[in-house]
Amino acid sequence: MSNTILSPPLFTLMGVSFAYTETPVLHDVNLSLQPGKFYGVVGPNGCGKTTFLDLLTGCKIPRTGTITYKDKELHLYSKRDLARQLALVPQEFDTGFGFTVEEIVLMGRHPHIDRFSAPSDEDWRFVDEAMACIGINDLRQRYTNSLSGGQKQRAVVARALAQNSPVLLFDEATSSLDVKYTLQIFNIARHLVRTEKRTVIAVIHNLNLAAAYCDECIFMKDGRLLRYGPTAATMTSETIAEVFDVQAKVALDPFNKTQQVSFQYWEQ
Amino acid sequence: MYRHSEKGFLLLIGALLICIALAIIVSTGMGYMTIAPGDILRVIGANMTGDSSMTTGIETTVPYVVMDVRLPRILTAALVGAGLALSGVIYQGILLNPLADPYTLGISSGAAFGASLALLANLTMLGHFSTPVFAFFGAIITLMTVMRLSTFNGQISAQTLILSGVIIGAILSAGISFLKYLADEQVAIIIFWLMGSFASSTWNGVLLIGATLLFAILVSSFYGRDLNIMSLGRRSSDSLGVETAKVRKILLLTASLMTAVCVAITGIIGFIGLIVPHLMRYLVGPDNRKLLPVSALAGAILLLLADTITRAVLPVEVPIGVLTALIGGPFFCVIFRQKQKGKNYE
Numbered sequence: 374m375s376n377t378i379l380s381p382p383l384f385t386l387m388g389v390s391f392a393y394t395e396t397p398v399l400h401d402v403n404l405s406l407q408p409g410k411f412y413g414v415v416g417p418n419g420c421g422k423t424t425f426l427d428l429l430t431g432c433k434i435p436r437t438g439t440i441t442y443k444d445k446e447l448h449l450y451s452k453r454d455l456a457r458q459l460a461l462v463p464q465e466f467d468t469g470f471g472f473t474v475e476e477i478v479l480m481g482r483h484p485h486i487d488r489f490s491a492p493s494d495e496d497w498r499f500v501d502e503a504m505a506c507i508g509i510n511d512l513r514q515r516y517t518n519s520l521s522g523g524q525k526q527r528a529v530v531a532r533a534l535a536q537n538s539p540v541l542l543f544d545e546a547t548s549s550l551d552v553k554y555t556l557q558i559f560n561i562a563r564h565l566v567r568t569e570k571r572t573v574i575a576v577i578h579n580l581n582l583a584a585a586y587c588d589e590c591i592f593m594k595d596g597r598l599l600r601y602g603p604t605a606a607t608m609t610s611e612t613i614a615e616v617f618d619v620q621a622k623v624a625l626d627p628f629n630k631t632q633q634v635s636f637q638y639w640e641q
Numbered sequence: 642m643y644r645h646s647e648k649g650f651l652l653l654i655g656a657l658l659i660c661i662a663l664a665i666i667v668s669t670g671m672g673y674m675t676i677a678p679g680d681i682l683r684v685i686g687a688n689m690t691g692d693s694s695m696t697t698g699i700e701t702t703v704p705y706v707v708m709d710v711r712l713p714r715i716l717t718a719a720l721v722g723a724g725l726a727l728s729g730v731i732y733q734g735i736l737l738n739p740l741a742d743p744y745t746l747g748i749s750s751g752a753a754f755g756a757s758l759a760l761l762a763n764l765t766m767l768g769h770f771s772t773p774v775f776a777f778f779g780a781i782i783t784l785m786t787v788m789r790l791s792t793f794n795g796q797i798s799a800q801t802l803i804l805s806g807v808i809i810g811a812i813l814s815a816g817i818s819f820l821k822y823l824a825d826e827q828v829a830i831i832i833f834w835l836m837g838s839f840a841s842s843t844w845n846g847v848l849l850i851g852a853t854l855l856f857a858i859l860v861s862s863f864y865g866r867d868l869n870i871m872s873l874g875r876r877s878s879d880s881l882g883v884e885t886a887k888v889r890k891i892l893l894l895t896a897s898l899m900t901a902v903c904v905a906i907t908g909i910i911g912f913i914g915l916i917v918p919h920l921m922r923y924l925v926g927p928d929n930r931k932l933l934p935v936s937a938l939a940g941a942i943l944l945l946l947a948d949t950i951t952r953a954v955l956p957v958e959v960p961i962g963v964l965t966a967l968i969g970g971p972f973f974c975v976i977f978r979q980k981q982k983g984k985n986y987e
Contacts, residue, residue: 432876452879452884463874465874488863488866
């Protein structure tokens with residue numbers, strides 16, 4: 374975290390905890406996130422990753438502690454202002470009454486369009502670019518409730534891109550995608566971080582993707598922050614054993630020139 | 642979300658408006674005494690301009706029948722139909738459930754309980770408005786109880802909202818039965834009112850429903866785009882810049898006010914709030930900014946036609962609530978089966 378002094382933090386979490394009932398889901402999280410980085414949130418099922426993202430988007434309010442976004446407490450922002458800053462690709466995606474893919478992507482422009490205005494040419498340009506970027510132009514007039522899980526997920530990623538926000542939050546955004554589209558979306562995210570200095574905060578289950586794409590990793594377990602820091606330093610066999618209770622070897626992969634994880638499948 | 646031409650939508654609105662005007666004129670002419678459309682227009686014109694010379698040559702009972710008997714009833718039917726359909730669109734949009742309408746939330750039962758209480762105790766301290774006021778408080782107390790019951794950690798989930806509505810509705814139905822039992826000789830008033838009727842409609846009622854409907858249309862149109870986005874679920878709508886919790890509260894209160902006024906004036910009329918939004922969704926799609934006005938217009942036409950059938954066509958006047966339930970019930974079953982088979986309309 375040597376370069377943290379250079380730019381003011383994007384998010385600062387101080388003593389943040391959250392609970393639905395008496396048992397806390399998140400416990401005393403202290404963290405600051407820098408702009409222009411690719412963050413990976415990693416941890417076992419039910420460890421509080423989605424809750425963590427919900428707190429960052431302001432969808433849930435912490436029970437104790439404060440979350441600051443750009444020097445202002447998160448709950449002081451209106452939802453509209455926040456939506457111009459943060460775009461979320463949620464884990465599950467549902468439309469009770471079928472909208473078309475185009476209408477869904479256009480919803481990403483909602484925080485940019487005044488209440489009684491029609492979408493401007495600029496709004497449509499963002500919609501077209503987002504759909505072209507994800508490659509779902511042929512799905513434009515299809516109804517979302519006739520799409521496969523993977524197609525829906527790509528439409529939602531396009532919606533988040535159309536939102537054109539400096540921060541993108543992915544909650545397992547590629548869980549129902551095949552390897553081609555998974556890599557496509559991760560490469561789009563990587564490109565946005567590298568060229569436009571945007572920030573991506575992604576909940577990732579696949580440790581190899583996290584190792585390859587993330588600048589920093591946040592390891593969570595049982596609602597606590599276990600390890601946090603540059604991927605090369607935190608993505609170790611010790612961390613993986615402690616977080617997931619799985620034996621793994623982390624080594625440089627000469628094919629991609631990145632760290633990759635290989636797991637011990639059974640006792641040799 | 643119109644990139645494509647809105648012409649079709651505007652044509653539909655225009656067609657529905659013409660249908661309403663025609664339906665009002667034609668049904669005013671129908672009944673025990675048949676009145677020619679020209680005479681009806683002259684009577685209405687005379688009343689609006691105050692120029693009594695327009696009615697010369699028309700039988701003296703005609704202005705009375707048109708202005709004091711038929712028009713209040715016909716306008717009440719049309720306005721209640723519009724109000725119930727509008728509430729249905731709002732409830733379905735918020736609860737993300739195509740089977741939701743004022744009854745699923747227990748709101749109608751709450752309003753009916755309040756009104757039954759007023760009828761039973763013969764409360765008339767507020768004059769004509771006693772029943773509506775009690776119905777409104779019944780509806781609002783029910784809504785608050787249902788929302789309180791389904792709120793966990795400051796958040797309302799759509800599923801628990803419906804469950805709470807069904808539970809409270811069941812309790813209130815039992816309460817209404819108990820009131821009927823207590824009512825003894827007065828039971829006929831409550832029963833007849835509960836089945837729904839437009840027979841005793843007045844211009845005061847027309848004004849009350851009309852004003853409420855105008856308010857509800859303005860509020861719901863204001864939040865139309867938010868309502869669209871809220872169908873994606875709380876997490877998505879929040880992150881797209883919709884104040885979901887606030888908008889949900891405002892729209893639920895508006896729809897409940899609309900329902901309460903309708904129930905108070907005409908009793909329980911079921912299924913309009915369910916059927917009309919469904920039919921209209923086939924025509925204009927799920928966009929609430931189109932669905933809200935179109936459903937209100939179509940609801941007005943449908944209930945006006947149903948009331949005209951029971952008033953002027955059938956040999957005996959069937960209570961309107963019974964008629965809509967007899968037609969709407971089977972329709973409900975079809976929707977339910979389609980939903981089970983996963984054949985969702987698009």
